[in-house]
Amino acid sequence: xxxxxxxxxxxxxxxxxxxxxxxxxxxxxxxxxxxxxxxxxxxxxxxxxxxxxxxxxxxxxxxxxxxxxxxxxxxxxxxxxxxxxxxxxxxxxxxxxxxxxxxxxxxxxxxxxxxxxxxxxxxxxxxxxxxxxxxxxxxxxxxxxxxxxxxxxxxxxxxxxxxxxxxxxxxxxxxxxxxxxxxxxxxxxxxxxxxxxxxxxxxxxxxxxxxxxxxxxxxxxxxxxxxxxxxxxxxxxxxxxxxxxxxxxxxxxxxxxxxxxxxxxxxxxxxxxxxxxxxxxxxxxxxxxxxxxxxxxxxxxxxxxxxxxxxxxxxxxxxxxxxxxxxxxxxxxxxxxxxxxxxxxxxxxxxxxxxxxxxxxxxxxxxxxxxxxxxxxxxxxxxxxxxxxxxxxxxxx
Numbered sequence: 001x002x003x004x005x006x007x008x009x010x011x012x013x014x015x016x017x018x019x020x021x022x023x024x025x026x027x028x029x030x031x032x033x034x035x036x037x038x039x040x041x042x043x044x045x046x047x048x049x050x051x052x053x054x055x056x057x058x059x060x061x062x063x064x065x066x067x068x069x070x071x072x073x074x075x076x077x078x079x080x081x082x083x084x085x086x087x088x089x090x091x092x093x094x095x096x097x098x099x100x101x102x103x104x105x106x107x108x109x110x111x112x113x114x115x116x117x118x119x120x121x122x123x124x125x126x127x128x129x130x131x132x133x134x135x136x137x138x139x140x141x142x143x144x145x146x147x148x149x150x151x152x153x154x155x156x157x158x159x160x161x162x163x164x165x166x167x168x169x170x171x172x173x174x175x176x177x178x179x180x181x182x183x184x185x186x187x188x189x190x191x192x193x194x195x196x197x198x199x200x201x202x203x204x205x206x207x208x209x210x211x212x213x214x215x216x217x218x219x220x221x222x223x224x225x226x227x228x229x230x231x232x233x234x235x236x237x238x239x240x241x242x243x244x245x246x247x248x249x250x251x252x253x254x255x256x257x258x259x260x261x262x263x264x265x266x267x268x269x270x271x272x273x274x275x276x277x278x279x280x281x282x283x284x285x286x287x288x289x290x291x292x293x294x295x296x297x298x299x300x301x302x303x304x305x306x307x308x309x310x311x312x313x314x315x316x317x318x319x320x321x322x323x324x325x326x327x328x329x330x331x332x333x334x335x336x337x338x339x340x341x342x343x344x345x346x347x348x349x350x351x352x353x354x355x356x357x358x359x360x361x362x363x364x365x366x367x368x369x370x371x372x373x374x375x376x377x378x379x380x381x382x383x384x385x386x387x388x389x390x391x392x393x394x395x396x397x
Contacts (some may be wrong), residue, residue, distance in 0.1 A: 012383070020381070042135070046071045052139050053140075068105075105127050136215050137222055142203065145201070168180070180360070193240040210258060222317070273340075275377055291355050292352055293372050
């Protein structure tokens with residue numbers, strides 16, 4: 001069938017299999033061009049089909065020749081409907097990794113469930129050398145979670161706490177800047193967001209794997225977070241998601257206690273703001289990212305997911321000659337790895353702060369990189385690539 005981009009709200013309901021494959025190939029090409037990493041050889045990525053999770057898996061496989069297992073929840077294609085972008089991303093990654101002689105196994109299911117955890121543990125025992133893993137990446141972003149014991153359904157929201165949040169936002173499709181007011185979250189919404197996006201499930205994964213004996217000595221685990229600038233704090237850092245991220249940090253401390261007797265360590269990596277399926281739906285964020293991209297590209301410090309993950313693993317977690325010496329990892333006062341250091345550079349933030357009060361629908365294309373944001377959004381789904389013929393008939397299976 002001929003596959004075109006179809007947008008509903010802040011998501012694209014179609015994905016192009018060839019475009020997604022090329023996106024994965026581009027990331028592999030970047031990693032191989034940068035050179036090897038003295039990193040882990042047996043890696044589990046929980047949330048591996050898009051964004052930072054996918055880039056983490058690619059970096060591990062093609063940077064340090066790691067065997068990998070990926071976990072995700074994506075929709076497969078049908079006879080007359082495309083699969084999700086993540087489904088195509090995984091298919092391409094597995095093909096490329098296996099062609100490179102690497103183990104590449106994937107589990108498509110509910111990562112929050114006991115059943116998927118058990119399935120993954122069986123895969124580790126059966127497919128990973130020695131039946132263990134050296135690194136667990138936790139990169140889940142989900143709108144809901146089913147409690148594996150009570151079967152209660154929790155939903156996550158992105159809202160401020162205590163008072164309404166009033167700011168600017170933009171519809172990146174229509175290029176219109178407008179004011180937005182977000183009402184504060186209820187206590188129930190705060191609690192449920194923590195249950196979905198906090199560290200409860202990360203802890204369950206580590207407990208299940210430790211009990212099963214599949215964690216290698218010197219094992220590391222890393223989960224991803226975001227802080228952002230003051231302009232987004234009310235709706236992010238100080239809002240419901242911020243509460244969940246604090247729970248994630250608290251969970252890292254608990255995991256460190258669990259791994260202490262095996263020289264294991266849990267890290268939180270605070271990453272840069274990027275165009276993702278999740279961030280596109282957050283009011284204010286597309287407008288902020290458009291200004292951020294303009295400033296960082298001008299300074300030559302802009303990174304996408306793959307550049308950021310390669311830097312994380314090659315320059316922070318697995319510095320050559322310093323493998324598994326976790327005490328030497330550079331962290332902030334809250335013991336977080338700050339991969340957002342280039343984003344939060346004072347000169348970058350000053351440029352954003354200068355333009356934020358004056359940006360509007362008339363000047364947005366001139367003073368921001370909204371066009372770049374639009375390009376990156378459609379690229380997530382395999383569209384807007386110059387090397388893909390979007391009028392060609394392709395198989396979506």
